[in-house]
Amino acid sequence: MDVFEAINTTRAMRRLKPDPVDDELIWKVLEAAIRAPSGGNLQPWSFMVIRDAETKRKIGEWYLEAWNATYGRIKDTVTADAQGTRMYSSADHLAQHLAEVPVFIIGVVRTGGAGTSSSGSYIFPAIQNLMLAARGLGLGTTLTTLHRAHEADVKELLGVPEGWETACLIPMGWPKGKFGMGARRPVEEVTHWEKWGETKSRDGKAGS
Amino acid sequence: MDVFEAINTTRAMRRLKPDPVDDELIWKVLEAAIRAPSGGNLQPWSFMVIRDAETKRKIGEWYLEAWNATYGRIKDTVTADAQGTRMYSSADHLAQHLAEVPVFIIGVVRTGGAGTSSSGSYIFPAIQNLMLAARGLGLGTTLTTLHRAHEADVKELLGVPEGWETACLIPMGWPKGKFGMGARRPVEEVTHWEKWGETKSRDGKAGS
DSSP states (O other): OBHHHHHHHOOOOOOBOOOOOOHHHHHHHHHHHTTSOOGGGOOOEEEEEEOOHHHHHHHHHHHHHHHHHTGGGGHHHHTTSHHHHHHHHHHHHHHHHGGGSSEEEEEEEEOSSSOOHHHHHTTHHHHHHHHHHHHHTTOEEOOBOGGGGGHHHHHHHHTOOTTEEEEEEEEEEOBSSOOOOOOOOOGGGGEEESSTTOOBOTTSOBOO | OBHHHHHHHOOOOOOBOOOOOOHHHHHHHHHHHTTSOOGGGOOOEEEEEEOOHHHHHHHHHHHHHHHHHTGGGGHHHHTTSHHHHHHHHHHHHHHHHGGGSSEEEEEEEEOSSSOOHHHHHTTHHHHHHHHHHHHHTTOEEOOBOGGGGGHHHHHHHHTOOTTEEEEEEEEEEOBSSOOOOOOOOOGGGGEEESSTTOOBOTTSOBOO
16 A cells, blocks of 8 residues: 555544454554654554453453543533534444454553653654554554543553553554545645745635 | 655655755745644644754754663664664764754743643644654755653753643754655554554555
């Protein structure tokens, strides 16, 4: 699959089949992950592969609790339009059925203390590689962080040592739906040329 | 280009030609960037494209100052082996010649306050997409964050408002060298199965 096609069609896949995923495919997405850059090439990352039913059940409970406490409370705001309603519905489905997803991959980053947005630079490029590689293999993923509301519990459950943070949880499995392009704001709106606020259209004309 | 080839050969390209890069190619890498996920699809990102010589000169000075204050001080440690020496040499070259790179792309993320490693989840997947797309077009990039030592100065220079952070600076241009696979620790060493410390080899045998 062409790299641009993979990039364009890697959208959040939150409805996944319970069918198992072979070790070999898991190794493939992890090998893609570790090709990512990290400052000083320190590679201060670890990846945890979770398929144990009881571990998934516990994490799934914490995830659902965090979902209800955050997005559950703003349902009316989020579902104000059709796109928001679709997203809410699929994210709610994931929260209700997380433990049924065959594989969780948890990205763990060594922070040594309080994480900053720079600690994110050490793990999320790897995670994006992983999700693109999964797309290339036909596997669905979505980037989630809600489990972090129970970070201490998750770390204890999995044995993650002090000085490391579980940055994200990637549910991975064979998708029920089709891959496709997610909705985004136009690139012209989020691109500033030379100075903040200096936008332009793709035909070269200065924007508002 | 196949997505796995792009992932495997997107290594840090720090020796770049001063030759210009067309707007159309810049739009292409930015369109790849915005396909990335962000929590709640909020897309709290902006991308600044810098080609102005004077702006690049100032940022280049701050970058070099930060380089000398950090990596410059640990040169003897970093260059203890051949791989470290190569990396140091190319990173030093970039620091000395940053302003000559034709394009800087600065990833900016809305944090609303102090960034955490979760704020990284809102911008670095987009940045990895951008770097892979650049690779697909033959353009070299590298993920840098050293300018953040002068975050307040950079924000003032570019007019970035409060509540936003410049997460990274991506120098982009036509590479002098060849793309290839960067050195990484084996994936088996950084993958934990079910519990922290439970590694295994790719043939399925439990690791140490």
